[in-house]
Amino acid sequence: MVCLVKVKGRWYPHMIRVVLADDQLLFVENLKYVLEQLSGDIQIVGVAHSGKQAVEMILQHSPDIALLDVRMPAIDGVAVVERVHPVRPSTRIIMLTTFDDDEYIHEALSHGAIGYLLKDMPPADLIQAIHVVMSGQVIVSPGVVQKLLRDPHQLPAPDSAIPPWMLTLTKRERELLKFIARGLDNRQISEEMCVTPQTIRNHMSEIYSKLGVGTRLEAIRLLSNLDIDSIPL
Structure with a gap:
């Protein structure tokens, strides 16, 4: 039996605690005001102004989602992920960043963050991203994906050869x-x-099997060694 929560006259499966x-x-x-006013099913259970406070609040509240700024004094967002993910693996961590924070992308994702989004995205897109992450998907802003795939300071040079799995x-x-x-x-691709x-989910399962990976992020990392524009159709 699914318990529903009524918020502003609408019924939701449950509140997403953030x-x-x-x-x-x-x-x-x-951000707190926008998420609570526009979403209906998002409840902000804590607002931290430093990495230290973020660690304390995540450990205390065990939220569904943690939205973390990458750059914070003393303990930055990446260090927060490194500290809390091993003890609160059920909390899905999304990093919020600007293009100036590109050097943190790989480190944050490798420590357990499953989202990496740009701060200038529209509020409705951020709310949608939270729901995507709650469904179990990895969410990365298109601009960040391009950095993962193209930035020569982040990744090895693309390989012009077509790999056998292709x-x-x-x-x-x-x-x-x-x-x-x-x-x-997945929704946008569909x-x-x-x-x-x-x-799309069925296709993704087949692709993961053929690439020998288990997640979308692993697939993106594998694609990082390729010139994407050269993929034959």
């Missing part, structure tokens, strides 16, 4: 890989390809 952490007080308080993919699966490289989530999200 901890926010950012040392810019005006930004984080505005030849095992169908045309549809190769097309889907290009959408992944653009940072689209709209682009005019199929259902379940069909």
Whole structure:
């Protein structure tokens, strides 16, 4: 039996409990207001203004989601992930960043963050991203994905040779890989390809099997060694 929660006249399966952490007080308080007012099913259970406070609040509240600024004094967002993920693995951690924080991308994701988003994204997109992460998907802003795939300071130079596993993919699966490289989530890809999200999930399972990976992030890392534009369709 599913218990529903009624908020503002609408019924939701449950409230998504969120901890926010950012040392810019005006930004984080505005973010709290926007998420609670526009979402309906998001409850802010803690607002931290430092990495130390973020660690304490995540350990205390065990939220569903932690939205962390990358750069905070004393203990930055990456260090927070490193400290709390091993003891609160059920808390899904999303990093909020600007383009100036690119050097933290790999470190944050390797320590357990499953989202890396840009602060200038529209509020509705952030709310959607929270729901995507709650469904078990990794969410990375398209601009960040491009950094993962293109930045010569972050990754080895792309390999112009087509790897053997590429030849095992169908045309549809190769097309889907290009959408992944653009940072689209399953719903967005399903709209682009005019199929259902379940069909995309089925394709993703096949792709993971052929690539020998288990997650979307691992697939993105594997793609980092390729010139994406050279993927044949």
